[in-house]
Amino acid sequence: MEEKKENDFKMDTEDLRLLNAFGEALGDLPSEEETRAAWNAFTSRQDAQKRRRIIQMWASGIAAAIVVLVVLIVPRITNEDTIQDIEIFAALDVPEAVITSESNGRITLSTPPATTTQITLDDGTQVTLSANSRLEYPKQFPAEGTREVHLTGEARFEVAKDSARPFIVSSGKMQTQVLGTVFDVNAYPGKVAAVTLFQGRVRVSDEKQTRQKDIMPGQQAILSEDDGFIISEAQLTATEGWTKGEFSFDDAELAEIMKSIGTWYNTSIIFHSPDLLKQRIHFRFPRTTSLEEVVQALNDLGIAKLEQKKGKVIISNYSPKH
Numbered sequence: 001m002e003e004k005k006e007n008d009f010k011m012d013t014e015d016l017r018l019l020n021a022f023g024e025a026l027g028d029l030p031s032e033e034e035t036r037a038a039w040n041a042f043t044s045r046q047d048a049q050k051r052r053r054i055i056q057m058w059a060s061g062i063a064a065a066i067v068v069l070v071v072l073i074v075p076r077i078t079n080e081d082t083i084q085d086i087e088i089f090a091a092l093d094v095p096e097a098v099i100t101s102e103s104n105g106r107i108t109l110s111t112p113p114a115t116t117t118q119i120t121l122d123d124g125t126q127v128t129l130s131a132n133s134r135l136e137y138p139k140q141f142p143a144e145g146t147r148e149v150h151l152t153g154e155a156r157f158e159v160a161k162d163s164a165r166p167f168i169v170s171s172g173k174m175q176t177q178v179l180g181t182v183f184d185v186n187a188y189p190g191k192v193a194a195v196t197l198f199q200g201r202v203r204v205s206d207e208k209q210t211r212q213k214d215i216m217p218g219q220q221a222i223l224s225e226d227d228g229f230i231i232s233e234a235q236l237t238a239t240e241g242w243t244k245g246e247f248s249f250d251d252a253e254l255a256e257i258m259k260s261i262g263t264w265y266n267t268s269i270i271f272h273s274p275d276l277l278k279q280r281i282h283f284r285f286p287r288t289t290s291l292e293e294v295v296q297a298l299n300d301l302g303i304a305k306l307e308q309k310k311g312k313v314i315i316s317n318y319s320p321k322h
Contacts, residue, residue, distance in 0.1 A: 086271040088255055089262030090190055091311060094132045102139065110134045111153075113266035114287065116242070123147055124160035125167065130242050132188070132266045141165065154186045154263070156243050159200075174223045175209065178202045184239055188263050193223045196234045204229055247285045247294070254279040254304065258315065265291045267308075272316035276304050 098117050099110045111117055111133050118128050122140045125147070129135050133153025141147045148168040159167045161180030169176040171187035174195070181200025187193040195204050197215050205212035206227045213229040215221050220234035238256075241248035242264070249257050255277040262269040264287060271277055285297050295306045295313060307314045 084272075084274075086274060086277065087268060088271065088277075089188075089259050089267075089269040091262075091266050091268045092132050092189060094266055105139050106136060107139055108134060108136050114264055121147075121149070121160075123162060123165070123167075126158040128156040128243055130154035130156075131264050151185055151187060153188050154184065154242065156182070156184050156240075158182050170207070172223075173207050173227060175205050175207060176202050177205070191259065194220055196220045196236070196239045198236070198240070242287065245287050247283060247287060249281070249283045251280050251282060253277065254281060254315070257281070257283055258313070261291075261294060262313070265294075267291060268312040270312055270314050272314060273304070276315055276317065279303055 095110050095112050097112055098115065099108075101108045109117070109119060109129060111129050111131055113131050115131050116128055118126065119135075120126050121137055127135060127149075130153060133151070133155060135149060135151055135155060137149040142165075145165065146168050147162070147165050148170060151169055151171045155169075157167075157169065157178075159178050159180050159182075163179055167178050167180075169185050171185050172193050174187065174193040176183065176185055176195050178200065181202055182198040183200075183202055184196045184198070185193070186196075195202065195215065197217050197219055199217055201214060201216065203212055203214050204221045204223075206223070211228055213221055213231060215231055218234055218236065220232055220239070222230045222232070224230050235250075235252070238249050238252060238260075242260075247257070247260060247264075249260075255271070258269045258271075261267075281301060281303055283298070283301075285294055291313075292308065295308060298304070298306050302318075305316050305318050307316075
């Protein structure tokens with residue numbers, strides 16, 4: 001038997017099986033030419049199907065690669081485009097100058113940003129009111145009962161002694177009661193209220209007076225989320241810095257410092273990097289300077305990047321190129 005050449009076509013047993021598979025024409029077996037044409041059509045169809053399978057596999061591979069690429073890329077985009085803002089102080093609606101108003105025998109005193117003012121109450125109590133703060137008090141205290149004032153913001157009280165008339169400072173959910181002493185109350189909106197005692201003795205309680213604590217000089221009481229009190233040793237230098245016209249912090253958290261800056265200049269403070277909140281630094285700077293100068297001084301420390309944008313101060317990590 002002669003050896004088959006690559007392009008030769010022989011009618012052997014396999015060919016006959018193919019012939020029968022393609023069917024008969026007019027009841028007769030097809031001719032060799034018809035069989036050759038049928039075979040060529042058959043192989044063409046096989047080649048076409050094979051090409052389609054390859055194309056489908058290739059397309060499926062591309063689709064799978066795209067899916068994998070999207071899975072890899074989407075988290076990156078999400079992380080870059082959805083930075084979580086942590087606002088630790090929001091600017092308040094405050095006046096542009098010191099305002100005093102009177103109604104029904106009560107006086108309201110309000111201060112603008114970067115300003116303190118001092119007043120003496122009817123009983124001789126001296127009050128230093130900090131920036132962006134409001135104090136409501138009676139023009140004349142009653143002869144009997146309590147001497148009560150309402151504070152929003154921050155103030156230093158040097159209370160005139162009067163054992164028959166306890167002095168009460170109401171500030172949000174917290175009340176501070178004294179007979180004669182020197183203390184600070186910090187109760188800005190959106191912040192936990194705190195009382196720091198310098199002289200004498202005070203008693204703090206919730207607004208319903210169901211919980212109360214006595215604190216001693218050098219201690220600070222902070223109202224907790226459950227309306228209880230956390231008593232701790234106070235950072236007196238930092239606490240009384242505003243009464244001396246300076247920011248004064250030793251090994252303090254950046255979040256604490258920025259809250260103080262926000263309340264003084266009445267500017268919103270936003271962190272873009274949670275890890276910076278607890279970054280501890282030493283910072284001392286006069287409060288008589290502008291916010292721009294304070295921001296520049298903090299940037300000079302190289303700890304974080306501070307930017308002023310649309311009435312806000314944004315704090316973020318330096319880029320890797322820094």
